[in-house]
Amino acid sequence: MAKPEKDEVRMAAGQRYVCIGFEPWVTRSGENTTLAVWRTHCAECGRRFDFMYSTRTEKFAPSRRCSEHSRPGVQVGRKKRKRAPRKKK
Numbered sequence: 001m002a003k004p005e006k007d008e009v010r011m012a013a014g015q016r017y018v019c020i021g022f023e024p025w026v027t028r029s030g031e032n033t034t035l036a037v038w039r040t041h042c043a044e045c046g047r048r049f050d051f052m053y054s055t056r057t058e059k060f061a062p063s064r065r066c067s068e069h070s071r072p073g074v075q076v077g078r079k080k081r082k083r084a085p086r087k088k089k
């Protein structure tokens, strides 16, 4: 994909993303690059969040959910079970 401009708006999967800036980034191979910082709203909870995305990938397929809801393997809405306190004799 072409490098985005600041304040550029993109639509992906029906969701609106706004480029709010850029961050310098060093890749695993030690290469200096720039990541675009995008702002959107979580598809799950509607909370606004920012995330960084490469400006050099061909396809713009960003996360649709905030960090809390994008965690793999974690179901949305699952609550931690409270352990029943052990009875002392």
Ligand SMILES: [Zn+2]
Pocket: 042, 043, 044, 045, 046, 047, 065, 066, 067, 068, 069
């Ligand atoms: Zn969320």
